[in-house]
Amino acid sequence: MDRKTLLDTLDLHDSNLGGFAGAWSGSGPELEIASPVDGSRIASVREVTEDEYDGIVDRAHEAFLQWRRVPAPQRGQLVRDLGDALRAKKEALGALVTLEMGKIKAEGEGEVQEMIDICDFATGLSRQLYGLTMQSERPDHHMREQWHPLGVVGIISAFNFPVAVWSWNAALAAVCGDSVVWKPSERTPLTAVAVTKIAADVCRAHGVDPALFSLAVGRGATIGDRLIHDRRVALVSATGSTRMGRRVAEVVGKRLGKTILELGGNNAIIVTPSANMDLVLPAVLFGSVGTAGQRCTSTRRIIVHRSVRDAFVERLVRAYRDVPIGDPMEDGTLMGPVLNLDTVDALMAAKEAVVEEGGEILYGGEQLVGDAYPGGRYVTPCVAAAQNHYRIVQEETFA
DSSP, X not given: OOHHHHHHHTTOOSEEEOEESSSEEOOSXXXXXXXXXXXXXXXXXXXXXXXXXXXXXXXXXXXXXXHTTSOHHHHHHHHHHHHHHHHHTHHHHHHHHHHHHOOOHHHHHHHHHHHHHHHHHHHHHTTXXXXXXXXXXXXXXXXXXXXXXXXXXXXXXXXXXXTHHHHHHHHHHHHTTOEEEEEOOTTSHHHHHHHHHHHHHHHHHTTOOGGGEEEEOOOIIIIIHHHHHOTTEEEEEEESOHHHHHHHHHHHHHTTOEEEEXXXXXXXXXXXXXXXXXXXXXXXXXXXHGGGGOSTTOEEEEEEOTTTHHHHHHHHHHHHHTOOBSOTTSTTOOBOOOSSHHHHHHHHHHHHHHHHTTOEEEEOOOXXXXXXXXXXXXXXXXXXXXXXXXXXXXXXXXX
8 A cells, every 4th residue: 555545544644633522623833744654644633732732621621411311332332343343443543653653564564453442341241240249238238339420531642552541541542432632742643633534433433522532642851741730631542652651640639530551561581591582582573573673672681691692692692683674664674673763762861871881792783774674764673792781781772
């Protein structure tokens, strides 16, 4: 599918509005979106202003007041149809994830499949919103537990899973009777616009206010900050760095709001003398190279017993050398580009830090150049020998 056909299929244009709450808006700065695949421009998205954001949340709250009155099984039917609509656009939406974010084709489509799966799960959940009944100390009385919708749920998502994170929150919020306002990463807003259009069509088909699934594209320092301070937003679900999570927890907590935080990780695999290396190596390779290392669940550290270290390192370096790197749209590619040149710089800085602290680069960490690697965002995965007390080992390198 060529780029123009892809954008047409998802109702995207050369310039797109980044605000939605039943109607589209966006009169703020224009975000020019370039593809990590080759550095070329895809399209642009206009951010919402702070006044437009306020209007979006007002409309999302109006949608909530109506939606909470809909029986949960009927809410589940809408979410089921949302899953079917995503299923119909799986190939195109997966390709857009790859084009805008850079993850390989299988991962892009896999992310959309996660959206479909959570819709299926949420549909079942809509008939299982159980409460408890309890015995009372008073004669002729009983007590019961009943769960009520919260209100407007704010969703702040990161660039590395530009659509799945929204669905994990939005599908569950919807069956529970809540509306959502989505503040996607300003690095990957096109996927958010495309998904919001799909969700709006499903709402209209059900005669439901499309502001149920609202959107506010903008910078974290402006729209994101306004959202976490907003008392109209009952719960904020935020995905991003640990530093960001601390900020969200502090601000939302001070106003006694609720938070769900999915933050960074510095994940380790421990390799013991009895480990089956035929199982360990693929696990390490997938964990570290998948999404070009840009996942909160990426493998960052390997703690290996000295008795098997040399044999393990030899096999690991050999496996890293064989990783097919290139165009993520092509079948057979295992590792595509990182998001942008800042990420390349972060990898190079991490390499330097390892060496400065006394470690050794065993393989990789080089920027790839040439016609097969346009845009300057392709690198080789890096293996380094380091001590646990190194500062760089204790920090997450998101690359």
